Amino acid sequence: MTSELETAEHPKGLKRTVIEPLTRVEGHGKVTLLQDEKQNIKQARLHISEFRGFEKFIQGRPYWELPVLVQRLCGICPVSHHLAAAKATDMIVGAAELTPTAEKIRRLMHFGQTLQSHALHFFHLCSPDLLFGFDDEVRHRNIVGVIEDEPEIAKQGVLLRKYGQEVIRVTAGKRIHGTGAIPGGINKSLSKDEIKYLKRDIGQVIEWAQQAVELVKRIFFEHYDYHMSFASIDSNMLSVIRNDGAFEIYHGGLRARDEKGNTIFDHIDYSCYGDYIREGVKNWSYMKFPFITSLGQENGWYRVGPLARVNNCDFFPTPLAERQRREFTGTAEGRTVQSTLAYHWARLIELLHCSESIAELLNDSDLYGNELLNKGELQCCGTGVIEAPRGTLFHHYEINDDGIVKKANLIVSTTNNNQAMNESIRKVASQYLDGNQLSEALLNQVEVAVRAYDPCLSCATHAMGKMPLQINLVNDKGELLDRLEKRASGEINRTV
Amino acid sequence: MNDAALQGKLKLATAALCGCFGCHMSLLDIDERILKLVELVEFDRTPLTDIKSIGQCDIGLIEGGVANAENVEVLRDFRKHCNILVAIGECAVNGGIPAMRNQFDLQDCLQEVYIDGIGVENPLLPNDPEIPLLLDKVHPVHEVVRIDYFLPGCPPSADTIWTFINDLIEGNDISFPYSLIHYD
Numbered sequence: 052m053t054s055e056l057e058t059a060e061h062p063k064g065l066k067r068t069v070i071e072p073l074t075r076v077e078g079h080g081k082v083t084l085l086q087d088e089k090q091n092i093k094q095a096r097l098h099i100s101e102f103r104g105f106e107k108f109i110q111g112r113p114y115w116e117l118p119v120l121v122q123r124l125c126g127i128c129p130v131s132h133h134l135a136a137a138k139a140t141d142m143i144v145g146a147a148e149l150t151p152t153a154e155k156i157r158r159l160m161h162f163g164q165t166l167q168s169h170a171l172h173f174f175h176l177c178s179p180d181l182l183f184g185f186d187d188e189v190r191h192r193n194i195v196g197v198i199e200d201e202p203e204i205a206k207q208g209v210l211l212r213k214y215g216q217e218v219i220r221v222t223a224g225k226r227i228h229g230t231g232a233i234p235g236g237i238n239k240s241l242s243k244d245e246i247k248y249l250k251r252d253i254g255q256v257i258e259w260a261q262q263a264v265e266l267v268k269r270i271f272f273e274h275y276d277y278h279m280s281f282a283s284i285d286s287n288m289l290s291v292i293r294n295d296g297a298f299e300i301y302h303g304g305l306r307a308r309d310e311k312g313n314t315i316f317d318h319i320d321y322s323c324y325g326d327y328i329r330e331g332v333k334n335w336s337y338m339k340f341p342f343i344t345s346l347g348q349e350n351g352w353y354r355v356g357p358l359a360r361v362n363n364c365d366f367f368p369t370p371l372a373e374r375q376r377r378e379f380t381g382t383a384e385g386r387t388v389q390s391t392l393a394y395h396w397a398r399l400i401e402l403l404h405c406s407e408s409i410a411e412l413l414n415d416s417d418l419y420g421n422e423l424l425n426k427g428e429l430q431c432c433g434t435g436v437i438e439a440p441r442g443t444l445f446h447h448y449e450i451n452d453d454g455i456v457k458k459a460n461l462i463v464s465t466t467n468n469n470q471a472m473n474e475s476i477r478k479v480a481s482q483y484l485d486g487n488q489l490s491e492a493l494l495n496q497v498e499v500a501v502r503a504y505d506p507c508l509s510c511a512t513h514a515m516g517k518m519p520l521q522i523n524l525v526n527d528k529g530e531l532l533d534r535l536e537k538r539a540s541g542e543i544n545r546t547v
Numbered sequence: 548m549n550d551a552a553l554q555g556k557l558k559l560a561t562a563a564l565c566g567c568f569g570c571h572m573s574l575l576d577i578d579e580r581i582l583k584l585v586e587l588v589e590f591d592r593t594p595l596t597d598i599k600s601i602g603q604c605d606i607g608l609i610e611g612g613v614a615n616a617e618n619v620e621v622l623r624d625f626r627k628h629c630n631i632l633v634a635i636g637e638c639a640v641n642g643g644i645p646a647m648r649n650q651f652d653l654q655d656c657l658q659e660v661y662i663d664g665i666g667v668e669n670p671l672l673p674n675d676p677e678i679p680l681l682l683d684k685v686h687p688v689h690e691v692v693r694i695d696y697f698l699p700g701c702p703p704s705a706d707t708i709w710t711f712i713n714d715l716i717e718g719n720d721i722s723f724p725y726s727l728i729h730y731d
């Protein structure tokens with residue numbers, strides 16, 4: 052592990068390097084690096100500069116507003132927040148179980164959203180790095196470049212995302228910030244026409260999803276050793292798991308494993324998450340640092356998201372994804388796959404699983420049932436946990452007798468990956484920066500490592516900063532030795 | 548003349564300030580019409596490209612309200628560089644959900660998250676010079692710069708955004724059928 056690079060022992064006199072802003076991630080962050088005179092990395096940090104304070108300002112609101120209010124944390128995966136809040140409010144209204152119709156519609160919505168979010172991340176944001184190389188020209192390294200050079204891939208990406216968004220629209224009423232889930236169930240089931248509409252294209256979607264997995268594998272295997280070691284770190288993995296160990300994103304217990312694949316805990320009831328996970332605070336980031344309590348803050352950090360889920364599950368309940376999983380875990384030789392870039396591979400296996408699962412669900416007659424709601428006695432608190440596209444998402448609310456929110460705790464998926472993203476940039480820094488001349492390709496490599504996690508900082512209070520991307524090399528007297536600047540046009544200037 | 552102007556393309560820039568990115572997602576919800584869009588406009592600075600600073604643009608789209616000093620800077624920069632500046636979505640138009648924090652003291656919000664929160668280890672307030680300072684309140688964008696158009700909705704639908712951009716490019720009066728105007 053590279054944790055010793057988190058804080059330099061003697062920061063005074065070290066050279067400070069800033070990468071700001073990070074681009075093609077959702078939201079705002081920056082990286083700072085400190086080096087000694089031999090250019091050895093002494094400190095590397097990913098700072099998250101967002102703060103919105105949802106936990107405070109939802110206090111005083113009625114619990115039934117939560118599923119529509121809190122989803123405004125994120126417009127990329129609003130369904131995750133919508134459903135996590137809905138699950139927490141299910142507990143609050145005393146609905147121990149949902150009707151089959153309600154549960155299946157929610158699942159369908161969630162598969163649709165995971166599909167669209169994964170397609171967006173791979174095709175719109177990351178494929179330029181993977182298709183054109185990390186050092187491709189800046190002007191070209193974006194979705195427009197993909198549309199121009201690889202129109203078929205771009206089209207499939209756009210249409211895969213569209214399909215996922217349509218599943219959401221049909222189940223939630225709106226593509227973004229819908230209202231389908233309510234405390235205790237859902238507010239509408241599907242009509243036969245709607246099911247017919249979704250069935251029309253699902254065959255094509257599965258085929259494209261398979262092609263997407265093959266594409267990412269081809270890229271991965273082309274430079275196998277490089278892709279396995281790039282930004283690779285050893286970490287624990289956390290995810291939700293079904294009772295029988297199957298891959299699960301809507302409901303299940305918590306499973307954590309260490310880097311060797313040994314179980315830390317398993318099938319934990321998530322309403323007790325507080326006994327297993329705590330969050331550290333560091334003064335240099337607005338994002339907290341969760342860790343597994345029994346292992347302590349230093350060793351207890353973990354990764355979530357596609358890499359963790361595919362590693363943690365015993366099998367996929369759908370055949371095509373299961374075949375892909377076997378090939379994927381086969382590369383780890385009995386351990387867990389720790390390559391950071393393998394996130395992309397795992398993400399597309401999940402995309403395939405989502406499309407298979409949607410096809411299965413669309414044949415289920417419960418989708419047009421009319422029992423939508425369950426209810427019991429009002430409870431004073433509720434916890435909802437779900438596997439969002441980016442990883443395990445925790446919502447926890449406490450209410451008073453009038454149903455007004457008193458206290459809330461949200462651990463969003465990207466927060467769970469905070470320490471891991473920091474470790475990965477440290478790895479890249481020591482792999483490729485140590486003692487080397489700075490270059491634009493290097494800058495993008497740091498960003499490629501962060502992008503692999505699909506961080507969603509969009510809850511961020513920030514736009515991309517207006518500064519051009521800049522790296523400064525300063526000696527221990529504070530004199531500027533070297534400055535590289537990536538201009539808006541994409542050209543690199545050395546200004547000292 | 549630059550490449551874009553030679554091809555008769557307009558330049559389009561977008562920024563997300565204090566929003567949830569949902570308005571940007573709604574823009575992408577034009578789906579395959581994006582293939583047509585890239586024929587009509589050239590993207591300048593937007594979260595979708597690696598272009599870090601805005602050049603002279605015809606149209607600027609702003610998502611999100613203004614919650615910190617950096618948002619102010621970006622917004623002013625967009626006003627300076629865009630002939631037409633558009634506020635997209637409730638957050639930009641009136642502050643939206645993030646402005647719900649305006650009823651509380653900022654200090655209390657920070658305190659709740661980093662000191663009194665559930666499961667917080669070593670409580671402290673982030674204060675490193677590397678992370679930016681927040682504004683006391685969240686503001687709608689028109690309180691900071693002049694705005695030419697406001698598109699309501701949380702988010703405005705893809706069809707609304709598409710109709711708007713096309714009317715604008717073709718020089719038509721901006722008009723929407725009733726079905727494309729909504730405020731949720």
Ligand code: SF4
Pocket residue numbers: 123126227565566567568569570610611635636637638639643644700701702
């Ligand atoms: S208006 Fe709605 S969709 Fe747009 S940024 Fe604000 S919360 Fe997100």
